[in-house]
Amino acid sequence: MEYEVRNPKQVRAIRKKELIIEAGFKLICKNGYYNTNTAQVAKEAGVSTGIVYQYFKDKYDIFMEGLKKYGDDIFFPMIKIEHDNFDISNFDIILKEMIDKYINNHKMSKTAHEEITAMIHSNHDVAKYYYDKELEMTKSIHNTLLKNNFKSKNLSEKVHIMIGMIDNLCHEVVYHQHENMNYNVMSDIVIKNIVDMFKE
Amino acid sequence: MEYEVRNPKQVRAIRKKELIIEAGFKLICKNGYYNTNTAQVAKEAGVSTGIVYQYFKDKYDIFMEGLKKYGDDIFFPMIKIEHDNFDISNFDIILKEMIDKYINNHKMSKTAHEEITAMIHSNHDVAKYYYDKELEMTKSIHNTLLKNNFKSKNLSEKVHIMIGMIDNLCHEVVYHQHENMNYNVMSDIVIKNIVDMFKE
Amino acid sequence: MEYEVRNPKQVRAIRKKELIIEAGFKLICKNGYYNTNTAQVAKEAGVSTGIVYQYFKDKYDIFMEGLKKYGDDIFFPMIKIEHDNFDISNFDIILKEMIDKYINNHKMSKTAHEEITAMIHSNHDVAKYYYDKELEMTKSIHNTLLKNNFKSKNLSEKVHIMIGMIDNLCHEVVYHQHENMNYNVMSDIVIKNIVDMFKE
Amino acid sequence: MEYEVRNPKQVRAIRKKELIIEAGFKLICKNGYYNTNTAQVAKEAGVSTGIVYQYFKDKYDIFMEGLKKYGDDIFFPMIKIEHDNFDISNFDIILKEMIDKYINNHKMSKTAHEEITAMIHSNHDVAKYYYDKELEMTKSIHNTLLKNNFKSKNLSEKVHIMIGMIDNLCHEVVYHQHENMNYNVMSDIVIKNIVDMFKE
DNA sequence: TATGAATGAGTCTTCATTCAT
DNA sequence: AATGAATGAAGACTCATTCAT
Numbered sequence: 001m002e003y004e005v006r007n008p009k010q011v012r013a014i015r016k017k018e019l020i021i022e023a024g025f026k027l028i029c030k031n032g033y034y035n036t037n038t039a040q041v042a043k044e045a046g047v048s049t050g051i052v053y054q055y056f057k058d059k060y061d062i063f064m065e066g067l068k069k070y071g072d073d074i075f076f077p078m079i080k081i082e083h084d085n086f087d088i089s090n091f092d093i094i095l096k097e098m099i100d101k102y103i104n105n106h107k108m109s110k111t112a113h114e115e116i117t118a119m120i121h122s123n124h125d126v127a128k129y130y131y132d133k134e135l136e137m138t139k140s141i142h143n144t145l146l147k148n149n150f151k152s153k154n155l156s157e158k159v160h161i162m163i164g165m166i167d168n169l170c171h172e173v174v175y176h177q178h179e180n181m182n183y184n185v186m187s188d189i190v191i192k193n194i195v196d197m198f199k200e
Numbered sequence: 201m202e203y204e205v206r207n208p209k210q211v212r213a214i215r216k217k218e219l220i221i222e223a224g225f226k227l228i229c230k231n232g233y234y235n236t237n238t239a240q241v242a243k244e245a246g247v248s249t250g251i252v253y254q255y256f257k258d259k260y261d262i263f264m265e266g267l268k269k270y271g272d273d274i275f276f277p278m279i280k281i282e283h284d285n286f287d288i289s290n291f292d293i294i295l296k297e298m299i300d301k302y303i304n305n306h307k308m309s310k311t312a313h314e315e316i317t318a319m320i321h322s323n324h325d326v327a328k329y330y331y332d333k334e335l336e337m338t339k340s341i342h343n344t345l346l347k348n349n350f351k352s353k354n355l356s357e358k359v360h361i362m363i364g365m366i367d368n369l370c371h372e373v374v375y376h377q378h379e380n381m382n383y384n385v386m387s388d389i390v391i392k393n394i395v396d397m398f399k400e
Numbered sequence: 401m402e403y404e405v406r407n408p409k410q411v412r413a414i415r416k417k418e419l420i421i422e423a424g425f426k427l428i429c430k431n432g433y434y435n436t437n438t439a440q441v442a443k444e445a446g447v448s449t450g451i452v453y454q455y456f457k458d459k460y461d462i463f464m465e466g467l468k469k470y471g472d473d474i475f476f477p478m479i480k481i482e483h484d485n486f487d488i489s490n491f492d493i494i495l496k497e498m499i500d501k502y503i504n505n506h507k508m509s510k511t512a513h514e515e516i517t518a519m520i521h522s523n524h525d526v527a528k529y530y531y532d533k534e535l536e537m538t539k540s541i542h543n544t545l546l547k548n549n550f551k552s553k554n555l556s557e558k559v560h561i562m563i564g565m566i567d568n569l570c571h572e573v574v575y576h577q578h579e580n581m582n583y584n585v586m587s588d589i590v591i592k593n594i595v596d597m598f599k600e
Numbered sequence: 601m602e603y604e605v606r607n608p609k610q611v612r613a614i615r616k617k618e619l620i621i622e623a624g625f626k627l628i629c630k631n632g633y634y635n636t637n638t639a640q641v642a643k644e645a646g647v648s649t650g651i652v653y654q655y656f657k658d659k660y661d662i663f664m665e666g667l668k669k670y671g672d673d674i675f676f677p678m679i680k681i682e683h684d685n686f687d688i689s690n691f692d693i694i695l696k697e698m699i700d701k702y703i704n705n706h707k708m709s710k711t712a713h714e715e716i717t718a719m720i721h722s723n724h725d726v727a728k729y730y731y732d733k734e735l736e737m738t739k740s741i742h743n744t745l746l747k748n749n750f751k752s753k754n755l756s757e758k759v760h761i762m763i764g765m766i767d768n769l770c771h772e773v774v775y776h777q778h779e780n781m782n783y784n785v786m787s788d789i790v791i792k793n794i795v796d797m798f799k800e
Numbered sequence: 801t802a803t804g805a806a807t808g809a810g811t812c813t814t815c816a817t818t819c820a821t
Numbered sequence: 822a823a824t825g826a827a828t829g830a831a832g833a834c835t836c837a838t839t840c841a842t
Contacts (some may be wrong), residue, residue: 013822032322034234037815048824050818059816114321122232122318131376157386161393164368165361172360176331186357189397193361197393212842213805237832248807253834412821413826432722434634437811448828453813518722521714522632531776557786560772561765561793568764576731578760586757593761593797597789613801637836648803650839659837 017055019045024059025066029112033063033119067116067129074112075130076137077105086148088198095191099166106174114175138163145198152198162194217255219245224259225266229312233263233319267316267329274312275330276337277305286348288398295391299366306374314375338363345398352398362394417455419445424459425466429512433463433519467516467529474512475530476537477505486548488598495591499566506574514575538563545598552598562594617655619645624659625666629712633663633719667716667729674712675730676737677705686748688798695791699766706774714775738763745798752798762794 023045027036038059042049056062078098086094106113119126141159152158169190173183223245227236238259242249256262278298286294306313319326341359352358369390373383423445427436438459442449456462478498486494506513519526541559552558569590573583623645627636638659642649656662678698686694706713719726741759752758769790773783 016822038817039815042825049816050825051823053817054822118318118320118322120318121314121321131378135378154382154385154389156381157389160372160381161365161368161386161389164372165365168361168364168368172364178335181356181360182354185354186361189354189357189361192400193393193397196396197389200392216805238834239832249833250808250835251806254805259833416826438813439811449813450815450829451827454826459812514721518718518720520718521721522718531778535778554782554785554789556781557789560781561768561786561789564768564772565761565765568761568768572760572764578731578735581756581760582754585754586761589754589757589761589797592800593793596796597793600792616801638838639836642804649837650804651802653838654801 013055016045016047016051020047020052020055021062021066021069024062025070028063028066029109029115031111032115063119064125064129067126071116071129071133074105074109074116076133077101078137078141088150088195091198092191092195095166095194096187099170099187099191102166102170103173106170110174134163150198152200158197161197165190165194213255216245216247216251220247220252220255221262221266221269224262225270228263228266229309229315232315263319264325264329267326271316271329271333274305274309274316276333277301278337278341288350288395291398292391292395295366295394296387299370299387299391302366302370303373306370310374334363350398352400358397361397365390365394413455416445416447416451420447420452420455421462421466421469424462425470428463428466429509429515432515463519464525464529467526471516471529471533474505474509474516476533477501478537478541488550488595491598492591492595495566495594496587499570499587499591502566502570503573506570510574534563550598552600558597561597565590565594613655616645616647616651620647620652620655621662621666621669624662625670628663628666629709629715631711632715663719664725664729667726671716671729671733674705674709674716676733677701678737678741688750688795691798692791692795695766695794696787699769699787699791702766702770703773706770710774734763750798752800758797761797765790765794 020041024036024041027040027044030036038052039049041059041062042052045052052062056065078101116126120130121127138156138159141163142155145155145159169187172178172181172186220241224236224241227240227244236259238252239249241259241262242252245252252262256265278301316326320330321327338356338359341363342355345355345359369387372378372381372386420441424436424441427440427444436459438452439449441459441462442452445452452462456465478501516526520530521527538556538559541563542555545555545559569587572578572581572586620641624636624641627640627644638652639649641659641662642652645652652662656665678701716726720730721727738756738759741763742755745755745759769787772778772781772786
């Protein structure tokens with residue numbers, strides 16, 4: 001209570017900033033960066049166009065803040081998974097779980113994934129953000145595996161490969177229902193592949 | 201409005217159309233679609249802005265024609281590789297070759313790869329183009345493997361997974377020299393992984 | 401694209417919108433629709449080009465709003481004339497009055513009349529606007545005549561013919577000083593003609 | 601024969617010029633001056649764009665030549681009517697004939713009438729052409745009436761008024777099927793009106 | 801004469817950003 | 822802090838006219 005009373009303006013301001021980030025990021029994820037203009041963002045956020053520039057340097061800044069805030073949830077839901085007490089013998093179950101979670105996540109924000117991926121490939125900052133996160137995730141998984149007594153050589157590299165495979169798989173499942181392609185089979189193969197890789 | 205997009209018959213005209221595609225595609229690949237304007241394209245091609253619209257419906261059309269013309273070479277150099285007389289025992293050599301070729305290719309058109317990949321993820325037509333081509337390549341490789349007596353089950357799925365892995369690997373090598381990551385090792389792992397997959 | 405045409409609430413904004421309509425309509429009436437560009441309109445109104453598109457969908461919209469605002473005064477000044485206590489015996493005096501008013505009006509906005517008439521004949525919306533107004537005027541005059549005990553048959557048709565005759569006459573007087581043509585005489589003939597028509 | 605042999609080029613050239621006039625005038629009459637471009641005209645005429653400027657100063661010139669060539673048929677079909685042996689007693693029959701012919705004519709080239717009328721009101725040259733022709737027709741009719749022993753005073757003025765009335769009537773009939781308006785009645789009134797006018 | 805490719809000024813329109821209130 | 826009106830540079834696209842062949 002006292003908290004809010006003490007600095008009501010700032011609290012409201014923070015809330016407003018959040019509102020703009022949310023609105024801006026949402027619209028950009030939905031329609032793309034170049035198909036979203038600041039007027040729309042302001043309207044969606046329920047604020048004036050002018051105020052936007054009191055909180056953000058420019059349109060780009062809004063997106064980047066949104067990315068920092070929501071990017072993890074969209075792209076790296078696994079990063080928060082903490083698994084203990086597993087070993088190579090039940091690793092396939094863990095993987096299945098990860099994949100399901102990841103696919104679900106993709107499905108919930110189809111266009112967001114695509115639009116941001118587009119920016120990863122066309123904008124240096126976004127790319128850097130993404131690859132740093134990916135590295136972080138790689139390390140985190142690496143450590144988890146170590147903690148769980150994975151002894152395989154070249155763990156880093158393998159984790160990297162693993163992430164890529166899961167990524168590809170999920171993208172396939174969510175976006176390209178190629179007829180003639182059995183995704184359950186594909187998933188099984190990928191999992192087996194990964195498990196085998198870590199057995200070496 | 202009523203002007204038809206011309207289908208040039210004269211040699212000079214054809215050459216000019218090529219010039220524009222070349223210039224436009226090059227600039228877009230270098231700087232991105234939204235950072236390239238028609239004036240720049242015209243200038244780069246050494247023509248007037250007006251002529252551009254006699255050969256192309258709009259800026260987008262230039263890009264799409266460029267994609268159709270150069271896309272294969274950039275994204276699917278492997279599509280043209282014809283390999284015979286190999287079997288599972290020397291498949292690793294073939295793979296190494298493919299990977300090297302692919303990496304080289306990536307290196308030669310770093311930004312092109314990235315900008316087009318960006319569009320794959322944000323534009324429906326480009327996505328369609330890409331995935332159709334990918335499917336075509338999958339089938340082609342599939343057939344090659346059949347011809348060379350690969351008996352593995354679920355070949356389609358495996359080929360798909362293989363392509364994804366190679367793609368990831370090459371992208372990694374070309375764009376993200378993550379320190380602490382040994383790409384030779386990574387490459388070896390990927391190759392072994394693929395070979396093992398087809399042995400099943 | 402997503403910008404909505406603003407409906408200005410603030411007084412200043414309303415004034416500015418009026419300014420633009422006024423400037424745009426004036427220029428178009430003076431030089432013609434196709435010989436007027438938005439930059440000129442903005443300049444004449446003393447605003448930037450951008451603001452024009454916050455108040456109007458496009459150039460055409462400016463003209464149409466101008467037409468709605470000023471059209472009546474230019475084309476249908478008679479619409480507001482309310483005459484009582486006349487009958488067929490002094491109808492000629494009323495007619496003379498109408499004609500004079502109409503001619504004066506024409507003279508005050510010569511080019512406006514012409515440019516708008518041009519658009520009536522080449523643009524569907526403008527035509528519709530004009531003919532609807534004309535019909536409205538026809539009905540209004542019809543009613544006035546009824547109220548003043550005109551018993552002539554086929555009143556509607558006669559009113560229509562009357563309006564046409566007055567229109568022609570005025571146009572003649574204002575635009576085509578044909579030598580050898582006595583406009584006073586012409587006016588007298590027209591008036592007599594009309595009066596006789598209603599006597600039947 | 602010798603005719604053509606002697607100067608084949610010129611004959612062909614004349615034919616080509618006619619082709620362009622025909623095509624240009626037709627398109628402009630159909631779609632409007634500003635909605636017709638020279639490329640369309642050339643295509644419609646089956647010639648190259650370049651050649652157009654060998655025969656015509658500019659686009660405007662094409663239209664004006666078309667107007668001179670076809671304008672009469674469209675706007676002044678009556679001008680060619682030669683009537684003898686009529687007098688005030690059977691003048692109504694003549695008028696009916698004229699009106700029918702005029703209406704038919706209007707109907708055959710609805711858009712042409714409108715588009716050209718638009719230009720009459722927005723272009724000085726076209727206006728001049730039209731009013732000169734109108735005057736000529738007035739005089740011609742005037743003379744015809746004199747020849748047929750019409751003794752009415754102020755003949756010129758009356759003829760002018762008459763033409764205007766017929767014009768209005770026909771325009772009404774062709775373009776504005778106002779419900780609630782009986783055009784046969786209207787026509788009868790107009791004819792009676794005119795006849796009465798000349799009786800004075 | 802004829803072609804049709806080429807020009808480039810001109811037009812409408814958008815929108816990130818700033819400013820007056 | 823907040824509003825939303827205002828700016829103006831920039832971009833896509835058109836088309837009458839000219840030019841190289």
